[in-house]
Amino acid sequence: MRLLKLVPDDTNVDFLRWRGFALIVSGLLLAASIFLISTRGLNYGVDFAGGQMMRVEFQQPPQLDRLRGDLNRLDLGDANVQEFGNDRTILIRMPLPEGGEEGANRAAATVRQAIGQAYPGANFLSVDTVSGKVSEELVRAGALALLLAAIGISLYIWIRFEWQFGVGALFSLFHDVTIMLGFFSLTQLEFDLNVIAALLTLIGYSLNDTIVVYDRIRENLRKYRKMEIGPLLNLSANETLSRTIATNVAMMLALGALFLLGPNVIYSFTLALFISVIIGTYSTIYVAAPWLVWLKVTSDSFLPSGGASSAAERIGGKPRNESYDGAKV
Template sequence: MRLLKLVPDNTNIGFLKWRHVAMAISMISIIASIALVATRGLNLGVDFVGGQMMRVTFSQPVNLDALRGTVDAAVKGEANIQQFGSARDVSIRTSLPEGGEDAANQAAERLKAAILKAHPDAVFGSVDTVSGKVSGELFETGAWSMFFAMLAISIYIWFRFEWQFGLGALFALFHDVALTFGLFALTQMEFNLNIVAALLTIIGYSLNDTIVIYDRIRENLRKYRKMELVPLLDLSINETLARTVMTSLTIIITLVVLLLLGPEVIFGFTAAMLFGIFVGTYSSMYMSAPLLVWTKVGSDSFVAKAGGQVAGAERTLKNETMPR
């Protein structure tokens, strides 16, 4: 039985010839994402802003203005009502009442009763309650976790390879995170701790894909000493393409199934992961590798270093094997 090969052994795609177009598209996308976050903002969940979040599903699309009137009559303060997933699914976010947990539970029951009175077909999902102090700590912790993850990754790659590789990996990670933020600012999907977990997972996946390509580039720099850098980068990407396609495809299939059939509570996480896997694979090929060309990576420095190590190893072996 022959093994299935999605990528033939003799594949020779010229990825780097599109590097200028890809970089222009990426820069425009990054700027657009930052502008979206700055203008539209993120739909922060109760994990980050505090309050009470209730998810309600109706048998048919509901009029948000009428629902807002029902909610305003039942609770004190301003309520944030948004559709998510479909026109029948609604999230209702309200501020926490004074009086602690008992007051919050009573407010939730009053709101449920008011909605059921106006919409007997309503089905209530989870009700999340987070205090303002806890939400502030969660937001700060989530931001620092992403920052230190990217910093540690860059330092590791810097010492593992060269500074140009660390810079390329850092830019690719920034590209992936920025575009994911832009997706959530554009769609106004809820941004909560699950999305922070998705971002950290995306960072890890993108880094893993980038390191696999970087490791093959370093091997080829030592193996093909006279080859130009651009053809060498294309060769390295093509040699790792089968692994990249198989890994990305299996993950994407799983995420698509979860997106269509999975529970609503992980819809945002799944959407972020699906988008992040796509842009992470793209950035490994079109961001991290082309930056090696623009940062003047050459085979001479790597070959000289590797050659010195090989020569030293050969001298040591020769000295050890010589008769005394």
């Protein structure tokens, strides 16, 4: 029985040919993202901005526009309503009222009374209040988690490989996270703890792909001592292409099902992961790998002191009288 091959063994795509164009695209995306974040900011959810979140089950599916209008007439701030799991369960988000805990209790009682009169039989399943102090702590904790994850993984690559690889991985992470934050600033999708989880997943996914390619690059640096760095990076990317495509297809199928069939409450999380797969794959090939060129890495950069044995020498192509299965990953 023949195994299915997503990529032929003799695939030789010249990825690095477009690294100059990719550098311009990445620079423009980074500049636009930083500009959007600094001017428009992020649309923080209740987790980060503070406020009240109520989950209400209605007897009949309510009209969301009418419900939103009824809540806004209470003068408690702009209400955000959305379906939660089904069309009869509604998630209501309200701004944090003044007056601390007493003010929050009064606001919740007012909402209960208004909904009870307008929608008989409505049942409040939960009422959660996030204070300004708690939301500030969540912001700090979320930012610290992203920072420590990026630094920790980059240090691992620095130690596991060489410092040039660590620099490339760190810049690739900065590239991915900044562009994702810029996307959320542009679309003003709600930015909450679910999105933080998606960003942490992005860091892990992007670095996993980067480590696989870096490991193949380091292996090829030892095998092909006389090959130029550009062709060697292309060779490494092509040798791991089968694994990359298989992983991405599996991820896209799962995320596509969540995106089409999942509840609205995880919409931002699913969309962030979907985009992360694309950004993470792009940055591995066109950000992390080209950094090795810009840092002047060559096949002689990591030779041990005292030289290498003649058996390890290669001539820039396949070694003589040896076969190499480039499809293995």
